[in-house]
Amino acid sequence: MASIVQFENVGLRYGTGAEILSDLSFSLARGSFHFLTGPSGAGKTSLLRLLFLAQRPSRGLIRLFGEDIVTLPRDRMPLFRRRIGVVFQDFRLIPYLSAYDNVALPLRVAGVDEAEIATAVNEMLAWVGLGSRASARPATLSGGEQQRVAIARAVIARPELLVADEPTGNVDPDMAGRLLYLFEALNKLGTTVIVATHDVHLLERVPDARTIRLDRGRLDDPAGIVRTDIARPLPRRPLR
Known part of the structure; x- marks a missing residue:
């Protein structure tokens, strides 16, 4: 290769x-x-x-x-x-945007249609266990939740x-394993x-x-x- x-x-x-x-x-x-x-x-x-x-x-x-x-x-x-998708150690979420809008950002920058964005972002937030926190802003999220939003944002566009x-x-060991599984899944798609x-x-x-x-x-x-x-x-x- x-x-x-x-x-x-x-x-x-x-x-x-x-x-x-x-x-x-x-x-x-x-x-x-x-x-x-x-x-x-x-x-x-x-x-x-x-x-x-x-x-x-x-x-x-x-x-x-x-x-x-x-x-x-x-x-x-x-x-x-x-x-390139990047997961920063300090998250670097945009504080005035919701979890949904933080994750949607790479797709919006790429000019993806809003209907497609809604489907992709809602699926991704559910994937990382944050489907019920879509409207939450970073300051109201725990450190582990912020980390999952940051990871969802990094992988949403399949870099x-x-x-x-x-x-x-x-995050705790169980969630660490689950997030690693997400990376493996992305890797199996070719990333x-x-x-x-x-x-x-x-x-x-x-x-x-x-x-x-x-x-x-x-x-x-x-x-x-x-x-x-x-x-x-x-x-x-x-x-x-």
């Missing part, structure tokens, strides 16, 4: 400080599932920022969807970002690449998934996934992170 992500000798530093990431070279196949692990301070969030185009590298080459993003003109960035930073950090996590138990739930481990800004065993597999049908089991 063709690679959806390619890093070649990538380094990242902020300002004039030491490199946060050094000499990263790897590729990820379309439709693959990866966990990103490593100790605190290893550079996981910085690597994710490169993947969802919040940061450009200090050196090296990055290709996403077959294009060099280091030299990509800024006016093309918005269209590229629409192909080609999903990047998730500690997506299960604010490439990268989940940064400290929870080693999550790794056991997706035995076919590969692990990208960072240690002090460098890859540990870069040869072992490429996986190619075939998309499978989406299981139709909603979260309760």
Whole structure:
């Protein structure tokens, strides 16, 4: 399978400080599932920022969807970002919008008809167990509920690449497993998934996934992170 992500000798530093990431070279196949692990301070969030185009590298080459993003003109960035779903560790929900409108946002930006949006958003909120909370604003939701809204927003448009930073950090183990099941379902439709996590138990739930481990800004065993597999049908089991 063709690679959806390619890093070649990538380094990242902020300002004039030491490199946060050094000499990263790897590729990820379309439709693959990866966990990103490593100790605190290893550079996981910085690597994710490169993947969802919040940061450009200090050196090296990055290709996403077959294009060099280091030299990509800024006016093309918005269209590229629409192909990427992001689950932020701090949620980044829009506080004055309801759960429904937060989840609907990517579809509205893409110009989807409101009738289609209503069907998709209501199904997704039911999928993550928040069908009765559609009108609630973020401030009235628990941390775990906000996390589920953020995840629903990230996956609603079925992105080609999903990047998730500690997506299960604010939910109980049962809900963590259910959310991981949602990521697996999206992956089986062809989305490439990268989940940064400290929870080693999550790794056991997706035995076919590969692990990208960072240690002090460098890859540990870069040869072992490429996986190619075939998309499978989406299981139709909603979260309760």
